[in-house]
Amino acid sequence: MSHAAFVHSLWTMSADPPKKIPAPHIEYAQLSPTLIVLGAAVLGILVEAFLPRRLRHPVQLLLSAVGLVAGFAAVIALAAGGYGTGKAHIAAMGAVAVDGPALFLQGTILLVSLIAVFTFAERRLDPAAHGKRVDSFAAQGSAVPGGAAEQAAVKAGFTTTEVFPVALFAVAGMLVFPAANDLLTLFIALEVFSLPLYVLCGLARRQRLLSQESAVKYFLLGAFSSAFLLFGVALLYGYAGTVTYAGIADVVNGTVRTVDPALASTTGNDALLLIGGALVLMGLLFKVGAVPFHMWTPDVYQGAPTPVTGFMAAATKVAAFGALLRLLYVVLPGLRWDWRPVMWGVAIVTMLVGAIVAVTQTDVKRLLAYSSIAHAGFILAGVIAVSPDGVSSVLFYLAAYSFVTLGAFAVVTLVRDAGGEATHLSKWAGLGRRSPLVAAVFAVFLLAFAGIPLTSGFTGKFAVFKAAAQGGATPLVIVGVLSSAIAAFFYIRVIVLMFFSEPKADGPTVAVPSALTSTAIAVGVAVTLVLGVAPQYFLDLAGQAGVFVR
């Protein structure tokens, strides 16, 4: 017997007979939306590795679209099967909730992502580089901007088709984020969707330094916020002895039965709860872009490739607000007397700062960034209501807002001059004379942002303010209305610029997009108007989806 075999036999014999690890029970069918998207993402990586370069773009586009549509179909099937209402429950050993808000938000995220993928795939806007049509993404992300490698990549006509699988990974993370039912799943989902976004932000074809700067800023600040969140998770574990939402809620409510002896000294320590809860909230508020955690928003929105900005502004906000809602409504409702005053403050400051600072902006993308901050404030007003009405109003607002945002950023990609997209506002002067249709469409989106009746923005705003007023937050409504008035000023300013200013001689041109971007914009306009004129069906949908499973 050799020496090695002897040691081996000792080791195997001295061990206890192996205990059977119970296989976790996973409800694959109920997790199918996420799994489908993840599967498509993995397939996308394989496509990147094995298909010839010229085939990758169409195949990736098709694959992403099919994956997202299939995911959406799965969401519909689950909702039709009653998982949004009667059969709502907690799946995957307590890690993921399958309930109304989760399905509603997942459906929204999937649709929004589908539209966003269309804008990712647009290849008619940028002038052809060396005879090859290119999209808004860098020829080779890893190349140093302006370096020889980059020039070679451009010359060879490379395109970064890996953005599709990367985006799909982000979508998968976003799907889990609002459904996460324990703090670890929450954190993992956060990282799964954040990391791809950091990468996507740095991949702009034009103005690469700005793009990379935005990626670094987003990454550093995002890493900080993730750390805060993780620290909060640890403290909450110390407080409750568990990371499941229901378990923590039990401890908060004082209905817990058994306490882990190892944690007996800290369980129920309110200092841990308050600090941990605050840290987790900070992590989430960072993602929704609420003041004072909004600093990254303008720079990242400006630097990122515009299709990515649109995707981020729409889908991230939906996912993050979903997670925030679940945390506040499922984990911390017992603590609402503590968090409501704080969130009041955050909502008020967010609305005001977003609206006031936006007034001074001169860049379309930064303007939309600050406007997204103001809108985060409006949504927070609905979050604070702590009622089923509050939930459904937030759900509705998110759906309405994300399509307007996507559409608006898609229009921004069309207005171009020699240096790529012309995002400086002065260049938009007289756009209404030169291309009435594009300017009119952008005006529709701006009016929706401003909350003018007959657009989805008005319905959404009315829904959240109504919920807030019924929840007793009248001052919030008044601040909201006032900041809406301020916000209206700068939306209107852009309209004035487009329609009433003389066009400049060296002004930008409006590129004629392919069917992809046109579809994205058309869907944006259609949703904006339908949700403005006949919102009842969708309000019903959001209303039915307004109950969290515990």
Next chain:
Amino acid sequence: MSFPLLTVTAAVPAAGAVVTAAVPAARRTAAKWLALAFALATLALAGVQLARFDPDSGKPFQLTESHAWIKDFGVRYDLGVDGIAVVLIALTALLIPFVMLAGWHDADPLEGPAPNRRWRPTQGFFALILMVEAMVVISFEATDVFLFYIFFEAMLIPMYFLIGGFGDRAGGRSEEEAAAQRSYAAVKFLLYNLAGGLIMMAAVIGLYAVTAHQLGTGTFSLQEIVQARADGRLHFATVTERALFLGFFFAFAVKAPLWPLHTWLPGAMGEATAPVAVLITAVVDKVGTFAMLRFCLQLFPEASKWATPVIIVLSLIGILYGALLAVGQRDIKRLIAYASISHFGFIILGIFAMTTQGQGGATLYMVNHGISTAALMLVAGFLISRRGSRLIGDYGGVQKVAPVLAGTFLVGGLATLSLPGLAPFVSEFLVLVGTFSRYPAVGIVATLGIVLAALYVLVLYQRTMTGPVRESVRGMPDLRVRELVVVGPLIALLIFLGVYPRPLTQIIDPAVGRTMSQVHKTDPKPDVPTAPTNDVEAAK
């Protein structure tokens, strides 16, 4: 189901707007005729409304339609007209064709290459007018507060484009300067009204919260709220009612406009073309005063009474301030704008005097002011279009060159100063009588407004039309056929309603009486000083 007359009356101009906007760029003239046809169809429908309306039916609203719309917000698509609304709809539908005819060439593209083959300013101009008409009509018809609010607010957008997008091309300024001032005026218009509207939105939400809390389900139905208040099912706390009232009133006062919220009006009317100025003051602003009558008084009667003293003082200031500033104007259109501010003071005074004569007079005033301002402003617009200047000082002796123009201008002016025999006299008289019977001092001071009106109108006429013929005026063509078609009927109407206002008062009065009864106000008993009797001696 009966024929949805009210919906159709609003839908026809809305459809017209879409159709007109879609006319190809080269077919400008066709677009104009098409738009005019839609406006005339709307006028016919408004006529049918008037014919089918029964003033003495005793029902609060007639021709009603009711459909569920947004259940979650308790919003219904409820339409219905009372005597006040039906008359104002008729006014709107009547004025729009004239506005279109008067502005027939206002939106023709400038000479030179078009910036874009899809650039269609003419189509846009007429489509926007029709859009405004549709929204104004439906705001007069809505009996659901939320439905009203939506169109009250949405109407700002087409109005804004009309003010900012089309203007007089001259006035001694460079093209850029004119465009800058125009867009400034448009933005000011929009921001004032949007701010008013957003504050109203807070009040609308508050109204929902109160009704939802007390009735179980939130509602915006005017009738239901009034009924619930009468039954005692719904009770506003004093503070709540006042806050809600102020939220609503603020929006209407901006729109009307009431001093000191009027400052957007002179700019907007001065910079807009004359037909658009008519649209602002004669049509859109009426929604503000109308809404005070329909929503402020009926929803919040107690708060209305509470606020009356302040509002009366403000409208009194508006009457005198508007008139005084009109006297000092050098710009014809701004002069008419300030005169309108003065007249809106009278209308609001009449509404809040809370007497039948006052409110009836105010409603009649809305109609008459619409017609008289339209006549005066449109003739002024014709004058301005001939010489390209809005300054009074640039004219003189026009009556020798263009007698018909001068004559019609004089009639419009005399109507504005409420000459007996012309329509506005009747309404101004009623407002003053109604005010006097409750607040004699206010009535007396308000009368000063008439004196000042005579001053600014006659001075305007004297300086532009009489005197030696100025060089710049020589050879000025008189009114053309199209212009006569615009002015003639308006003047005929002014004279007819001045002599025989009964057809209108007959329709208006029952509605006003109902409003009064909802505010729980009765007319004060005539208080005639009695001759000294022998009581004193008898007491001895």
